[in-house]
Amino acid sequence: MxxxxxxxxxxxxxxxxxxxxxxxxxxxxxxxxxxxxxxxGVLVSGGGDHIRCLSLGKHCTAVCSSDADCDSVGDxxxxxxxxxxxxxxxxxxxxxxxx
Numbered sequence: 001m002x003x004x005x006x007x008x009x010x011x012x013x014x015x016x017x018x019x020x021x022x023x024x025x026x027x028x029x030x031x032x033x034x035x036x037x038x039x040x041g042v043l044v045s046g047g048g049d050h051i052r053c054l055s056l057g058k059h060c061t062a063v064c065s066s067d068a069d070c071d072s073v074g075d076x077x078x079x080x081x082x083x084x085x086x087x088x089x090x091x092x093x094x095x096x097x098x099x
Contacts, residue, residue, distance in 0.1 A: 019074035020093055021060045029060035033073065036061050038090055041083035053083035061090040 017028050023035035035058050041051040064070050064079035070091035071077075077091040 017060055019060055019062070019070075019077055019091055023058050023060050033060040033062055035059070036063075036090060037082075037087070038092060039083045039087070040080070051083065059090075059092065061092055063088040064091045065089065 017023065017030045017033070019030075019033060021029065023029050026033075026035045029035050038056040038059050038061065039053045040056065042054055044050055044052045062070070062073045064073075067077075067079050070079055073091045076093055078094050079089050080092050080094070081089045
């Protein structure tokens with residue numbers, strides 16, 4: 001069910017070059033946004049629990065350190081961690097998280 005919400009969020013965000021829109025290169029994004037790979041972690045149980053990273057693809061977004069950083073990027077965006085943790089968190093709709 002959560003996957004359906006994620007896919008719906010991606011489909012809604014795919015229009016235009018605003019935050020959350022699908023992209024291939026930075027030029028596909030509105031000013032101030034960058035085309036970045038985004039992903040989230042899913043806990044995989046059994047045989048030693050571990051986190052598996054699932055890609056959300058490339059989207060127009062901005063790097064952030066808190067929700068306040070996302071206020072200027074677009075309405076309703078949150079600073080959400082990527083997976084692996086070596087990737088910087090990015091501004092995206094909460095529908096694009098795995099929470």
